[in-house]
Amino acid sequence: MDYQQRQKRFWHPMSSAAAGHSTPTVVIARGDGNYVFDVEGNRMLDGVGGLWNVNVGHNRPEVKAAIARQMDELSYYQTFDGVAHPRVYDLADRLCAMFEQEDMQRVMFGSGGSDACETALKMARQYWVAAGEPSRTKFLSLRNGYHGVHMGGTSVGGNGVYHYNHGPLLPGCVLLDTPWLYRNPWGCEDAEELVAHCIRQLEETIAFHGPQTIAAFIAEPVQGAGGLIVPPATYWRRVREVCDRSGILLIADEVVTGFGRTGNMLGSRGWGVAPDILCLAKGISAGYVPLGATMYNGRIAQAIETGSGFSHMVMHGYTYSGHPLACAASLAVLDIVESENLPANAGSVGQHLLEQLLPLKREFETVGDVRGKGLMLALDLVTDKASRTPLNPMEGFAARVADAARKRGVLVRAIANKVVMSPPLTLTLDEAALIARALHEALRECC
Numbered sequence: 001m002d003y004q005q006r007q008k009r010f011w012h013p014m015s016s017a018a019a020g021h022s023t024p025t026v027v028i029a030r031g032d033g034n035y036v037f038d039v040e041g042n043r044m045l046d047g048v049g050g051l052w053n054v055n056v057g058h059n060r061p062e063v064k065a066a067i068a069r070q071m072d073e074l075s076y077y078q079t080f081d082g083v084a085h086p087r088v089y090d091l092a093d094r095l096c097a098m099f100e101q102e103d104m105q106r107v108m109f110g111s112g113g114s115d116a117c118e119t120a121l122k123m124a125r126q127y128w129v130a131a132g133e134p135s136r137t138k139f140l141s142l143r144n145g146y147h148g149v150h151m152g153g154t155s156v157g158g159n160g161v162y163h164y165n166h167g168p169l170l171p172g173c174v175l176l177d178t179p180w181l182y183r184n185p186w187g188c189e190d191a192e193e194l195v196a197h198c199i200r201q202l203e204e205t206i207a208f209h210g211p212q213t214i215a216a217f218i219a220e221p222v223q224g225a226g227g228l229i230v231p232p233a234t235y236w237r238r239v240r241e242v243c244d245r246s247g248i249l250l251i252a253d254e255v256v257t258g259f260g261r262t263g264n265m266l267g268s269r270g271w272g273v274a275p276d277i278l279c280l281a282k283g284i285s286a287g288y289v290p291l292g293a294t295m296y297n298g299r300i301a302q303a304i305e306t307g308s309g310f311s312h313m314v315m316h317g318y319t320y321s322g323h324p325l326a327c328a329a330s331l332a333v334l335d336i337v338e339s340e341n342l343p344a345n346a347g348s349v350g351q352h353l354l355e356q357l358l359p360l361k362r363e364f365e366t367v368g369d370v371r372g373k374g375l376m377l378a379l380d381l382v383t384d385k386a387s388r389t390p391l392n393p394m395e396g397f398a399a400r401v402a403d404a405a406r407k408r409g410v411l412v413r414a415i416a417n418k419v420v421m422s423p424p425l426t427l428t429l430d431e432a433a434l435i436a437r438a439l440h441e442a443l444r445e446c447c
Ligand SMILES: Cc1ncc(COP(=O)(O)O)c(C=O)c1O
Pocket: 111, 112, 113, 114, 115, 117, 146, 147, 148, 149, 220, 224, 225, 253, 254, 255, 256, 281, 282
C-alpha cells in the first residue's frame, strides 16, 4: 500500500497543500504503553505523546474496558436542555471536585481544545452581559500563544501564520508581549525585570483601552505550540493581581498543561493562581476519545445563573457535548492520572530529562536554548548563539533532527526552529535517557 500516494486525498492539518508538495509521512499503525509502531513495524518511543495528549500511554486496558462498557450501555445521547446520561454528571462532579481549590463550580463540554477555548471566550462575554457590563467585549492575550483554530481562538492567537489566510478576524483582540527570557523586545535577561516590563505593558494596555471594554485575559500557563515558553515564576500571580484590580476575567488555557504535564495537576496551580475560567482538553481523555471542557468559577456561575433578561440562557453547546464514550474514557483516564500520581512523575522525570538535554547547548552551536517544565520540553535552534536568531524553518533543520531521532527509535516533533517533546506522563527515567541519547546522536548526525 503506497501511503505517500494515498496522502494526496487528505489535506493534513498544519501542512502545505501545494500541488506536488509532499512531506514524507510516518504512518502509525499501533500503540502500546509509551511506544508506537509504524506500518513497517518499527517501534518508536512516543516522545510526542500523540499530540501532547496521550498522557497515560497507549492501549491502556482500563480505559478500553471503560469505553467498551459504555458502548454496551449507551453509545450516544445528547445533553441539551432536559436530557442527559449518567456519565456526563459523573464527569462534571469529578472535575468540580478535582478543581475545588480553584473554586471551579460549573463545566461545559466540547470535543477538544479549540471548542474549550471558543466556549471560554463566548462565555466570558456572556458573563459580562449577565454582570451588567456588556461593553466588556475585548480580549487580551500573548504573542506566541495558541488557543486553537476556531474564529475566536484564532483571533486571540499570537502567531501570524494562523491568521494570514483566515481574516478578517474578531475585532477587539489585543496582543501583549510574552514573558520570555530567551527572546523579548527589551533584551531583558533578568526574570523579575522582565515581569515588571510585561506587567507595565499590561497595565498601560488596559488603561489605553479602558478596563470597561475588556472582558478577559487568556493565556497558557506554559506556552506550548508557540515554542515552549516558560514564564518567570511570579508572572501569573502579577497578572492575576492586575486582572483583579481591573475586574478582567483570567482564562487559563490548560489544554496542554492540564492534568499534570507541567508537574502540577494544573499549570496555573503550579504558579499559585486560580483562574476564573479553565480550558481543558487533551489529557482529559488522553486521546482515547475526543473531549474538551470549559470550567467556570463561582463568580461566573453566580452571575450567569442570576442573570436577568436573556443573560442566563446558555445558547452554546454541541451535538457531542458530554459524549458518553468520551466521559467514560475520561473517568478512567483520571483514575490513572490520580492513582499513579502522574503529575509528580511528569515533574521528576521531566526535570531529569531537562538536565540530560542541557549539555546539548554546550556541545552544539545550533542549540541556542534548552527549556521546559515537567514533560513539555524543547530545543530552540539558532543560526548562532550570540544573536539567538532562529534557524529558518524553511531550511528544515529541525525536521531533519526529528527524522534522525526517529531512525534511532524516538519520535519528537519539529515545530518551526524547535524540536519539541511532550511524551506520555508515564515516561520512565530510562525512557527519558533514551530520548536524550537519540537527540544527542541526531544532532551529531545533522550538525
Ligand atoms: C494551548 C492550546 N489550546 C488549544 C488547543 C486546540 O486544541 P485542539 O487541537 O484539540 O482543538 C491546543 C492544541 O494544541 C493548545 O495547545
